[in-house]
Amino acid sequence: MAKGKSLNPPGHVNLRMLAEHLGLSQTTVSLVLNNSPSAKSIPPETRQRVMEAAERLNYRPNYFARSLRQSRSMSVGVLAPDLSEGYFTRVMNGVVQELTAAHYFYFTACHDWKKELIEQYPRMLVERAVDGFLLLNTPADQIQVPVPVVAISAHSQVENVTNIVLDHHAAVEQALKHLHGLGHRRIAFMRGPKAIPDSEFRWEAIQQVSREIGIKVDANNVIRIDAEGWSMKTGYHPMAPEIGYKPMKALLEKHRDFTAVFCFNDIAAIGAIRALKDAGFSVPQDVSVVGFDDIQSAAFSTPSLTTVRQPLMEMGKRGAQVLLDRIANRDKEYPGEITMEPELVVRESTAAARA
Amino acid sequence: MAKGKSLNPPGHVNLRMLAEHLGLSQTTVSLVLNNSPSAKSIPPETRQRVMEAAERLNYRPNYFARSLRQSRSMSVGVLAPDLSEGYFTRVMNGVVQELTAAHYFYFTACHDWKKELIEQYPRMLVERAVDGFLLLNTPADQIQVPVPVVAISAHSQVENVTNIVLDHHAAVEQALKHLHGLGHRRIAFMRGPKAIPDSEFRWEAIQQVSREIGIKVDANNVIRIDAEGWSMKTGYHPMAPEIGYKPMKALLEKHRDFTAVFCFNDIAAIGAIRALKDAGFSVPQDVSVVGFDDIQSAAFSTPSLTTVRQPLMEMGKRGAQVLLDRIANRDKEYPGEITMEPELVVRESTAAARA
DNA sequence: GACCCGAGCTAAATCGTGTTACAACACGAT
């Protein structure tokens, strides 16, 4: 009665208080609650008593004290360029599923492609003791941290980093064989911005596959997304279809010697289609358009988009799984690269080439 | 030399180690580094010496130990239903700007509309000592936490919560006056899912404004988005245009006695347009469609969407500002509600009613 | 009787910081 139980700050039950209340030592209570291996010798009745009291007094172990001891925080850092509509949300849907199931939380940090932020954020998050990093679409070369790193859609062969990548050869092959099979020979290519790791990688795949299939890549038919369009500093539209609209319009003003366009992603493809329509073309009768990613609106825009589906959610899930696994077994060997398979989704935006 | 400096785990400099190295006590070093008021008496030279050593040895105070002592974390919790394409990313763009500028990080937690998670996550994040909460599109009634809360797009008059809301009367008035002005009299309304706080609020505004303008709301022309479509458990498409496609299709199978549709949001509007086209209608010649939000794809879908623009980014910015202000001055008075103004954006999806 | 053993527990150290209470000393004033 004089145990002092009633004068506590309510809702803040200690291990000490719990132990006092039970007439046991903190050690015993802790061992039971954590189901520690050295708790074998504790009889079931005592166990039961401890569990019940913890439940009844609504005991919650203090997060910081526990983390201080075990030096792990049950949280990871997610580094991404921005909170973009297409890519980010889809990958994160998969990531979140896995992290949540493992009782992990995550910090998100957007570097907006700024070099200094790409170096600064990892340091700041290490100070907050994240147990690992997940990089989305972000070059990993410069990142040196004392915890495991998994990079999704990056291609840096660096110690400590596991890459989750798409099989780009297969992806490009499916798209180009589809167009080739429809009779397209003069194909325009829209390259991604330099900053994005996938851009160069995919471009090389395009050149290689083109040689294999026998498609000529004409420099006059290669356009490039302007990296500025991706920046936050545009304010209102960080990553609008505009990024595809502008280069397509520019190309159309020079010449119209192509029957199909292979776009860097779906958002750009939607913009490109808009530019084609504005120029008096109809899609797919006059020009076929192929996108990349298969974001949600791809199926519902008009015309619906033929596109190379990246299994973004699965890539997120897989990435998170690997990261959690590497965190749990820090000295186990880990894969340097994991490849995921794409899938061509044929919809309305492609058709046989006009004669 | 034999001070043991070289046999440390590198990158892990203690306060103790720093103090030893300096030949001072931990207290002194701590006082200097935190610029504590009781450090007044410490001479500038000693100060200087401490600061330099900390810099040189790259000393970083342990986050857990520090938080364990002072229980605050320089981070906030963001609670949202999901990482949806339209709403979430736009609001967060504004939020992130403000938080980053104030050197705050944030945890994101998606409750997926599950009651138990809406109660559980705040508790878990309080354990992690977040300094405040930001609720997106999430009812705040049940949330009891010892830190400031700002709710964006919610309408709960609860102690401790500041609401950032849209002026729904103005929003609905602009949309309906636009349609009324184009000659539309028989208008179909798509209500939002029950779970979303804005749904009921907007519906009441619709009823009131309709009375004021003289538009009849016919129960046969009211459809509702099926809440299940929003759930994660659908796996692949958490929040696709499908949510608008299905109810629109169902309505069209019953009757076609309307010349315009006012949709709950842009994503649903895109789905509804698709359903109208599938049924042989053309938009806007046969049926006008008005959306809500003005998400990025609204301007680039075909036809481009007439919609009520919510200043989502500004709402996020404002919400974060208020939260940070309330965190910094915990006892200052705070606003219970802040109203933001909408703006009608007229594009291609609306036209004069057919005779 | 010495020795070991397992069952059932506990005291005390540890993690790294922040903070309170107090020590040692100098200097001048009484």
Add this chain to the structure above:
DNA sequence: ATCGTGTTGTAACACGATTTAGCTCGGGTC
């Protein structure tokens, strides 16, 4: 000599959990 009063620090505890090392006691073995 004593007292006050800054100055310049330090020892020790608090925060709350985990973990190591070990204690006690009854019973069995040789």
